[in-house]
Amino acid sequence: MSTPSPLHEVHVELGASFTDFAGWNMPVRYGSELAEHRAVREAAGLFDLSHMGEIEVTGPEAAQALDYALIGQLSAVKVGRARYSMLCAADGGVLDDLVTYRLADERYLVVANAANVGVVAAALTERAEKFDATVTDRSTEYALIAVQGPRSAAIVRAVSDADLDALRYYASTPASVGGVELLLARTGYTGEDGFELYCAPDEAQRVWRTLTAAGAPHELLPAGLACRDTLRLEAGMPLYGHELSAQLTPFDAGFDRLVKFDKDGDFVGRAALAERAKHQPERVLVALTGTGRRAPRAGYAVLGADGTSQIGEITSGALSPTLGYPIAMAYVAADCRAPGTGLHVDVRGKALPVEVVALPFYQRS
Numbered sequence: 001m002s003t004p005s006p007l008h009e010v011h012v013e014l015g016a017s018f019t020d021f022a023g024w025n026m027p028v029r030y031g032s033e034l035a036e037h038r039a040v041r042e043a044a045g046l047f048d049l050s051h052m053g054e055i056e057v058t059g060p061e062a063a064q065a066l067d068y069a070l071i072g073q074l075s076a077v078k079v080g081r082a083r084y085s086m087l088c089a090a091d092g093g094v095l096d097d098l099v100t101y102r103l104a105d106e107r108y109l110v111v112a113n114a115a116n117v118g119v120v121a122a123a124l125t126e127r128a129e130k131f132d133a134t135v136t137d138r139s140t141e142y143a144l145i146a147v148q149g150p151r152s153a154a155i156v157r158a159v160s161d162a163d164l165d166a167l168r169y170y171a172s173t174p175a176s177v178g179g180v181e182l183l184l185a186r187t188g189y190t191g192e193d194g195f196e197l198y199c200a201p202d203e204a205q206r207v208w209r210t211l212t213a214a215g216a217p218h219e220l221l222p223a224g225l226a227c228r229d230t231l232r233l234e235a236g237m238p239l240y241g242h243e244l245s246a247q248l249t250p251f252d253a254g255f256d257r258l259v260k261f262d263k264d265g266d267f268v269g270r271a272a273l274a275e276r277a278k279h280q281p282e283r284v285l286v287a288l289t290g291t292g293r294r295a296p297r298a299g300y301a302v303l304g305a306d307g308t309s310q311i312g313e314i315t316s317g318a319l320s321p322t323l324g325y326p327i328a329m330a331y332v333a334a335d336c337r338a339p340g341t342g343l344h345v346d347v348r349g350k351a352l353p354v355e356v357v358a359l360p361f362y363q364r365s
Contacts, residue, residue, distance in 0.1 A: 053117030191235025
């Protein structure tokens with residue numbers, strides 16, 4: 001049976017439609033996912049992300065443990081800042097992509113995708129054994145609420161004691177929102193300015209209602225997982241299980257910059273990734289745009305310029321609500337990666353033309 005969010009009663013009151021997501025019963029939409037998507041682009045949206053996992057790494061060697069466990073250099077992250085990184089297997093395959101917050105000199109909070117919390121917690125625990133560090137899965141101790149969109153700062157400022165002007169992107173600070181003490185981070189998964197609020201589960205409804213009231217003059221709408229997916233796709237952000245998997249390395253997905261070979265000491269996957277870096281990938285992740293209204297979907301075949309031979313596969317695709325035309329990400333043969341390359345996608349038996357473009361599809365001004 002799916003686990004309900006701490007905000008489940010609120011979602012029922014709002015008339016949400018639910019879906020099972022990684023073992024959680026989460027709101028997929030409240031009414032029109034198109035309206036929710038547009039609210040985030042033009043005003044603000046309120047998301048329940050309590051399905052995400054939170055794993056704490058503490059101790060005198062917490063930084064060294066994370067340097068060993070992840071491909072990034074977490075020891076270089078300053079207190080109050082966050083970094084996007086990946087947890088890889090020994091063969092270089094991506095086990096999850098993560099955001100890690102450094103909350104104190106010896107305390108980090110690693111945020112994992114819902115479906116991978118167990119894998120991440122187990123891997124971090126095993127990899128920390130040789131260090132003076134402790135790994136604790138605190139997922140049940142957090143609810144996570146996000147406010148995303150151009151008016152998000154105005155909404156959070158109205159109910160928070162935090163200095164938002166000093167809170168940079170990928171930074172966090174302890175804060176009070178509506179009298180609730182929580183962790184406030186300027187992060188998100190939509191391509192817009194926004195905030196993620198980590199609070200105790202029994203305080204989640206209070207925080208949600210506080211933000212809802214503050215957001216009413218700013219046209220804030222509750223937003224579900226459906227529009228979150230189209231928002232992150234427009235922003236060119238990967239989704240684990242689609243653009244990332246244990247069968248793919250960071251190099252396949254174009255995240256070479258995340259692999260820090262110059263950090264001190266070894267890290268899991270280093271040898272395999274160093275070998276992988278010597279060779280050009282056979283397939284690469286690209287962005288595609290089409291015309292008309294028929295969008296490529298995950299699993300659809302990407303065809304060459306001739307419209308017959310398969311040269312790749314769609315990982316994510318949708319009709320972009322913001323741009324008004326089909327967009328997709330796909331793994332294709334490396335010689336088809338150049339922007340401007342004309343390809344096709346097999347959409348239910350019909351070869352429709354698409355063009356390789358640079359990511360992201362959408363970028364806020």
